[in-house]
Amino acid sequence: MPAQAPPPQPPVPELSVDRGSPVPLYFQLARQLEAAIEGGALPPGSLLGNEIGLAARLGLSRPTVRQAIRSLVDQGLLVRRRGVGTQVVHSRVRRPLELSSLHDDLEASGQRPATRLLVDRIEPAAAGVAAALGLPEDTEVRYLERLRSAHGEPLAYLRNHLPAGLLDADAGRLEATGLYRLLRAAGTTLHSARQTVGARAATLGEAALLGEPEGAPLLAMERTTFDARGRAVEYASHLYRASRYSFEFQLLARG
Known part of the structure; x- marks a missing residue:
């Protein structure tokens, strides 16, 4: 039986270099x-x-x-x-710095997102989580851990705390779409967020989830999201592969 021919490849686009440029x-x-x-x-x-x-x-x-x-x-x-x-392999994910869901941003850029739900439980809020959500310590909150992939490769390790009872979504829905889309469908009007972005090295467990070596650089993002009434509706602590992900900023000069 003759060997199957490989699928046709798109032609490499026209490329040119400027030998007179100081750029290597x-x-x-x-x-x-x-x-x-x-x-x-x-x-x-x-x-x-x-x-x-x-x-x-x-x-x-x-x-x-x-x-x-x-x-x-x-x-x-x-x-x-x-x-x-x-x-x-894939294109790098460049995400605008705005109040949007990673799932929706990936979909909009043709990245084919997929989500695996790792943890979904009710637990007492630790001090940091309670402070972020404006709740008394040990108040019950819903805790989610998800692994978000694009083009079949892991991209982000997502950890979210929500006030208990805010969202009634099962594992199937949590894996099928983004958290913000589910919150809006449940009647929550997202208004604003307070966010910090930093970097740190991957632990052994995080590296295994994200397909990186231990100690690889990760982008770390923490965000508290508020609804139209000023109520905190989500506290997120996310990790992104620095090799696959970046935030985009638009900066304006002061007059």
């Missing part, structure tokens, strides 16, 4: 490939071909092409697979 050639090439991945011209699964062919096409040295590809491998955008070649 490898960096120019890496940024153009990154733009093609982010823009969808090179979707996940696309093959770039070998370094020799790409170098010949652009009139570049093989070490220059290898350095450009290595920088995108280090960012998690490309992977080298034995017997396959250099392949696009």
